[in-house]
Amino acid sequence: MGTEGDFQRRLARAETLPAELYRSEDVFAQERRQLFSKEWLLVAHVSELDGPGATISERLAGWPIFVRRGRDGVLRGFHDVCRHRAGPIVGTGADGTGGPCRVPRLQCRYHGWVYDEAGRLERAPDFGDAEAFDPRALALTPLQVDLWRGFVFVCLDLEAGPLEAALGRLPGLAQDLPLEGYRLHRRVSHRIRCNWKTYVENYLEGYHIPYVHPRLHREIDVKGYEVRAGEGVVTHHAPSRPRVAEPVYDGLWAWLFPNVALNVYGEGLSVERMLPVSPGEMCIEYLFLFSEGADPGDALSMCQEVTEEDRAICEAVQTNLEAGVYDTGRLSPRHEAGVFYFQSRIREILARPA
Numbered sequence: 001m002g003t004e005g006d007f008q009r010r011l012a013r014a015e016t017l018p019a020e021l022y023r024s025e026d027v028f029a030q031e032r033r034q035l036f037s038k039e040w041l042l043v044a045h046v047s048e049l050d051g052p053g054a055t056i057s058e059r060l061a062g063w064p065i066f067v068r069r070g071r072d073g074v075l076r077g078f079h080d081v082c083r084h085r086a087g088p089i090v091g092t093g094a095d096g097t098g099g100p101c102r103v104p105r106l107q108c109r110y111h112g113w114v115y116d117e118a119g120r121l122e123r124a125p126d127f128g129d130a131e132a133f134d135p136r137a138l139a140l141t142p143l144q145v146d147l148w149r150g151f152v153f154v155c156l157d158l159e160a161g162p163l164e165a166a167l168g169r170l171p172g173l174a175q176d177l178p179l180e181g182y183r184l185h186r187r188v189s190h191r192i193r194c195n196w197k198t199y200v201e202n203y204l205e206g207y208h209i210p211y212v213h214p215r216l217h218r219e220i221d222v223k224g225y226e227v228r229a230g231e232g233v234v235t236h237h238a239p240s241r242p243r244v245a246e247p248v249y250d251g252l253w254a255w256l257f258p259n260v261a262l263n264v265y266g267e268g269l270s271v272e273r274m275l276p277v278s279p280g281e282m283c284i285e286y287l288f289l290f291s292e293g294a295d296p297g298d299a300l301s302m303c304q305e306v307t308e309e310d311r312a313i314c315e316a317v318q319t320n321l322e323a324g325v326y327d328t329g330r331l332s333p334r335h336e337a338g339v340f341y342f343q344s345r346i347r348e349i350l351a352r353p354a
C-alpha cells in the first residue's frame with residue numbers, strides 16, 4: 001500500500017467505488033470466486049465445536065461448508081456437497097443460516113453415501129456394479145481450518161498461506177485481551193437488505209455517528225475519533241466522553257479484512273461477521289463473549305440499538321445505489337481512511353485476472 005504519506009495523498013484524491021459494484025450479479029460472482037474463496041474467514045468460536053461430531057454449517061458467501069470435530073478430536077472442514085449428485089451432508093436452514101449442530105457420521109442426506117472422518121468415500125449403499133468406480137476419487141472437497149485464540153477460521157483455497165499471515169496487526173492489538181477467559185454467550189444474526197460492502201464501509205468510519213447513532217454519540221467524543229488502516233486491519237480510536245460509567249468502547253474496535261470485526265466492551269466482546277448473501281442482501285452475525293459472572297445486558301442492548309440504526313441507513317443507501325442516479329462520490333480524508341483502505345483492496349482483487 002506504500003508509505004503513510006502516499007496513502008494520505010491517494011486518499012485526498014480518492015473517489016468511492018462505482019455504484020455498479022454494489023448491485024451487479026457479475027461482480028458478486030467475481031467476489032465469491034476471487035475474494036471469498038481465497039481469504040481466511042472466521043466461522044465460529046471453538047466452544048461451539050466441543051466434542052466428537054460437533055459441527056458448524058453455513059452458506060459462506062454462497063459456498064455451503066461445514067467444520068466438524070471428528071471422533072479423533074481433529075477439526076476438519078469440507079464443502080457440504082456430496083460427490084454423487086451434490087446432496088447435502090449436513091445442510092443448513094432454508095434461509096442458508098446454519099450454526100452449531102451435532103453430526104455423528106458423515107452420511108449424505110440424499111442417497112445415503114457414507115464418508116469417513118477424513119472425508120473419504122467409505123460406502124455407496126445399493127449402488128450397483130458401476131465400471132471404473134474409484135471411491136478414492138470421490139472424497140469430499142476439503143477446506144483449510146485453523147484457530148486463532150479460540151476463533152475458528154476456514155479458507156477454501158488449499159494453496160493459500162497460513163492464517164497467521166492473514167491476521168496482520170490483529171494479534172498484536174489483541175495481545176493483552178483475556179480472550180481465552182471469555183465464554184460464548186450467544187449468536188445473534190440479522191438479515192439486512194444491502195450489499196455486504198455497504199455494511200462493511202459503514203462499520204469502517206465514525207463519520208456517521210452524530211447523525212445515525214444518538215445514544216452512542218452521547219457516549220463518544222467524536223472530536224477525538226480516529227481511524228487507522230493498514231496490514232489487513234482497520235482500528236477505531238473512540239474516546240468516551242467524561243462520566244460514561246460503562247464504556248461501549250473499551251480500547252479496541254478492530255476490523256479484519258474482508259468481513260469480520262472485534263468490538264471490545266468492559267467485560268467481554270462481540271465478534272461481528274458481515275456475510276454476503278446476494279448483491280442486495282447480507283447477514284450480520286454476532287458472537288457475544290463475556291467473562292464469567294459479567295452482566296451482558298447493557299452491551300447487548302446498545303449493540304441491538306446501534307445495529308438497527310446501521311441497518312436502516314445501510315438499506316436506504318443500498319436503495320439509492322440501485323436507483324441509478326449515483327455513480328461515484330468522494331471520501332473524507334479526515335474520517336474515511338478505513339473505507340479507502342477497504343475499497344483499494346476490493347479494486348485490486350477485482351482487477352486480478354479471473
Ligand code: FES
Binds near residue numbers: 084086108109
Ligand atoms: S447426492 Fe449424496 S448420495 Fe446422492
Ligand SMILES: [Fe+2]
Binds near residue numbers: 202203212213306310
Ligand atoms: Fe454505525
